[in-house]
Amino acid sequence: MKASVSVGDGALELRDWPVPATGPGELLLRMRGCGLCGSDIAKLMSGRAAPPAVLGHEVVGDVLETGAGVSRFAPGDRVVVAHHVPCFQCHYCRRGSPSMCRVFKRINLDPGGFAERVRVPAPNVEHAAFAIPADVPDETASFTEPLACCLRAVKRCGTEAGDTVVVVGLGSIGCLLVQGFRLAGATVLATDLLAERRRLGLLAGAQVLEREADLDETLRAGTDGRLADAVVITAGGAGLLPWARARVRDGGTVHYFAGGGGDTLPLALEDLYHHELTLSATYSSSPAELREAFDLLVRGAVTVDGLITHRLPLARLAEGVALMMQQQAVKVYVIP
16 A cells, blocks of 8 residues: 655655554554644654654544454444544543553554555544544544544633633634634634634634734723633744733633743743643543544534645645645645
């Protein structure tokens, strides 16, 4: 089979790759499509995925083979699957940190979704695979994993009905976060440097402000001067922390959804201490959030219209990476 392989220094090559064998409890999928995630690009450019490696984890495919003992799925089923599953038993899992579980990243798809075939390990089949209803498009289902990560961020922020949240960045993740916070009952203000992404934020249900002064005025007016209960940063790295701090209330939360540049955080300890601020982050999601995300997408309670701006064949994955890095694409969907 063919796969788009990371070969080091950010380069990708279309290569032959062995078709994985299907073991007990496992599935072999014929790939239908895979979303390109910012974390894929980060791994590709940083070398954290040791080459040769096949990335991609927002996976939709048809079941080709089922391993012994599989009863929930049959050949021909169309499914969406996620890549990591925790052990459910360790201290991290019991304390609500499944993505910190030591088993979590050891269980993975084989290879990643930027290939023609993917083996789904037994734990993923049991806890992170969902049969897609006939009326739900592949592209919609492919947002299950990123939406699950956003739902976990909403929970980590402790969001309640009546809260006010500011979302910085209106790419695909920002627009999913907007909808997640609105489902939790929050008022969402949002901003982005790019006009097209601001339009997507409006469609997602945010009050989108282009000018910083307008954002600040709206925020103060809507909260009786308290400012935001949470400011969520989806891009920009540590340098945005002072900006976010200036717009979060005493006792509020600054949440980093994504990593980025900056080895130190520009926030005085005294400021953190005296104003009882919380800095939080989310790395991934749990099987519970995957199920919740899938159900929301199937019901149409979260929509992804317009978020996929480019659809490319497997051989052009490098082009998709470049488009996203240059902010010319919101979301790239790769079709083997």
